[in-house]
Amino acid sequence: MSDPDPKRKLEELEIRLARLRAARQPEKPHQQDYHSQAQLAWRMVTEMVAGLAIGFGIGFGLDTLLGSTPWLMVTFTVLGIVAGIRVMMRSAAELQADYVPPEDAGDLQDDDAFEADEDEGNGYGDGNARR
Numbered sequence: 001m002s003d004p005d006p007k008r009k010l011e012e013l014e015i016r017l018a019r020l021r022a023a024r025q026p027e028k029p030h031q032q033d034y035h036s037q038a039q040l041a042w043r044m045v046t047e048m049v050a051g052l053a054i055g056f057g058i059g060f061g062l063d064t065l066l067g068s069t070p071w072l073m074v075t076f077t078v079l080g081i082v083a084g085i086r087v088m089m090r091s092a093a094e095l096q097a098d099y100v101p102p103e104d105a106g107d108l109q110d111d112d113a114f115e116a117d118e119d120e121g122n123g124y125g126d127g128n129a130r131r
Contacts, residue, residue, distance in 0.1 A: 044091055048084040055080015 059076030063069045 040091075040095060044088045047087045047091065048081075051080045051082075051084025051087060052077065053080070055083065 055076040055078070056073065058080075059073035062072040062076070066072065
């Protein structure tokens with residue numbers, strides 16, 4: 001005797017396989033997260049170097065045209081560094097606003113565990129541990 005509805009069984013099997021695959025697959029690969037952080041770091045470095053280079057270029061060009069060597073070059077180089085830092089800080093603020101902390105991260109200090117240590121008298125709060 002054969003099964004009366006083989007298509008239904010096949011569909012159920014496909015659903016079960018899809019559930020198992022989804023359960024075993026990580027939400028976000030570690031490598032992808034690492035590469036995105038490296039990309040952001042390089043973006044910040046590039047912004048800083050670009051600000052420095054553009055400021056230097058403008059200052060050097062104006063010094064060459066006006067003959068005021070090296071004052072405008074120094075001034076615009078400093079302004080380029082300041083602009084690069086501002087853009088870098090804006091990027092960092094943007095990243096901080098988009099950051100979502102992991103759900104499994106706990107508090108830095110577990111107060112309940114600390115209180116339990118005090119009750120046991122292991123020297124973390126009772127003053128009698130070191131005599």
